[in-house]
Amino acid sequence: MSAEDLIIIRGSGSLSALGLGSGGYTAPAPTFTTRYLGTHSLPVAALPAAAEAAVAALRQQHPSYRQLDRTVLLALLAAQQATKQAGWSVPAEQASLAVSIGSSRGATGRLEQFHQEFLAEGTVPVAASPLTTLGNVASWVAFDAGAHGGAALSHSSTCSSAFQALGNALAWLRAGMADRFLAGGAEAPLTDFTLAQMQAIGIYSPFAEADWPCRPGAGGPSTFTLGEGAAVFALEKASPQAVQHQKLSRPDKPIFQLESVGFGFEAIGSKTGLSRDGQHFQTAMRQALAQARRTPADVEAVVLHSPGTPAGDAAERAAIQAVFGENVPPFTSNKWLLGHTLGASAALSLEYALHLLTTQTWPTPPFATDLAPAPMRPLRRLLINAAGFGGNAASALVSLV
Incomplete structure (x- = not known):
């Protein structure tokens, strides 16, 4: 290759x-x-x-x-x-x-x-x-x-x-x-x-x-x-040449690139817990960005893992703040519609990201939440997070070519 x-x-x-x-x-x-x-x-x-x-x-x-x-x-x-x-x-x-x-x-x-x-x-x-x-x-x-x-x-x-x-x-x-x-x-x-x-x-x-x-x-x-x-x-x-040819021949069909997948792990005392600042999330997001040779500024939105648990939600947001600093992008989640599907959840979040890149919008939850309303700028590149018991986390970067 x-x-x-x-x-x-x-x-x-x-x-x-x-x-x-x-x-x-x-x-x-x-x-x-x-x-x-x-x-x-x-x-x-x-x-x-x-x-x-x-x-x-x-x-x-x-x-x-x-x-x-x-x-x-x-x-x-x-x-x-x-x-x-x-x-x-x-x-x-x-x-x-x-x-x-x-x-x-x-x-x-x-x-x-x-x-x-x-x-x-x-x-x-x-x-x-x-x-x-x-x-x-x-x-x-x-x-x-x-x-x-x-x-x-x-x-x-x-x-x-x-x-x-x-x-x-x-x-x-x-x-x-x-x-x-x-x-x-x-x-x-x-x-x-x-x-x-x-x-x-x-x-x-x-x-x-x-x-x-x-x-x-x-x-x-x-x-x-x-x-x-x-x-x-x-x-x-x-090859980039083949992708460009496809774009010219089918301009109506979006082409998605899986740029990277980063991983993080933190050794924690409780196998159901995580650190308050989401260290494994931080590692996974930074690794995904580094592999793709991207910076936080290249990401227009984040699809959260966010399972609806106060501690888990807060840790992921703290990790995003640590990685993105003052320029935290808007974030969204699909779990309010799908629930937490355990080992399938990351894949369904990635599919949700492809839907967002295609439609350039996302649904707004009908309850009070910090999830962002529909995005205000064009979406070209999204970061998707996942995490699980045992201190594991992963992040994927996907973009429109």
């Missing part, structure tokens, strides 16, 4: 509480429903009917898909969308295709099901182990895409997992170890046990489903709300 070559996002696909794709951002409406956990009722951001129907149809596309975990199916659907949008044929043109998918928990539903059966019956089926390994998320995406001869990599780094996958894809493409990559994140965590875990931490939102339960940047109380979804991106390297 030439030092001048660019990593281009040829296509993207997603599903979330907003449905299939990013069209739901145009006229957002409440997307949350209620799940009952014992005596508790918890708001969640589940897939709507149309997306649920697509999942059900996918299960019937191949006999083996009927036994797959929901997380794997979400990844498959998003990857199919991305491949179609990229115009990649299946499988003839994909000899050098690699796959990299992030998921915090992997096959959550199937694992819990098999464990319940074991407790009740004392046995498990032969397929239990291969169907519950984290690696089966990427391997089934690779199978469905018709990939052969390339890598199929699954990543788990809590809620920054999808950017671990994107960063890996970026590095492999730059090193010439692959020509094309399907990379992103998927998570289907709306199970009783996972909901109980999130509630036990003491951060779950007290607001009802119709009352915008996830409120990033609103201060107290904590409004963490769990969601499900996936987003996958079709990445390939291209």
Whole structure:
């Protein structure tokens, strides 16, 4: 790969509480429903009917898909969308295709099901182990895409997992170890046990489903709300000359460049906590800017991780202040519409960023928050943050070419 070559996002696909794709951002409406956990009722951001129907149809596309975990199916659907949008044929043109998918928990539903059966019956089926390994998320995406001869990599780094996958894809493409990559994140965590875990931490939102339960940047109380979804991106390297030719031949179609992915880590005493000044966020943002040879002034807006927890929201904003100084750009978040999708959240935030670059606007939350209203200047380059338990953080820089 030439030092001048660019990593281009040829296509993207997603599903979330907003449905299939990013069209739901145009006229957002409440997307949350209620799940009952014992005596508790918890708001969640589940897939709507149309997306649920697509999942059900996918299960019937191949006999083996009927036994797959929901997380794997979400990844498959998003990857199919991305491949179609990229115009990649299946499988003839994909000899050098690699796959990299992030998921915090992997096959959550199937694992819990098999464990319940074991407790009740004392046995498990032969397929239990291969169907519950984290690696089966990427391997089934690779199978469905018709990939052969390339890598199929699954990543788990809590809620920054999808950017671990994107960063890996970026590095492999730059090193010439692959020509094309399907990379992103998927998570289907709306199970009783996972909901109980999130509630036990003491951060779950007290607001009802119709009352915008996830409120990033609103201060107290904590409004963490769990969601499900996936987003996958079709990445390939291209010369500046090829990109310029595409711009001239299709001026109506935006071209997105994944400029960099930076990572940060801070060794903290509590694996659910973080420092007040978000040191891992600072490291990740500075690394992303340095890799792309950009300065803070080159960023027009930031898509926050901001899960609606007062401590986490405050730490991220402190980190942004430390990196950008007096010229903090406006920031936004999509979690008030999608909830927190754990290992898929970074990928869905990146897809949200692509939507913002395409439409040059973003929706305004209907509650008091420090999230900015619609941007006042043209958007060309966005920084997207992600973080998770254990002191992990990641930031990606994406731009219009």
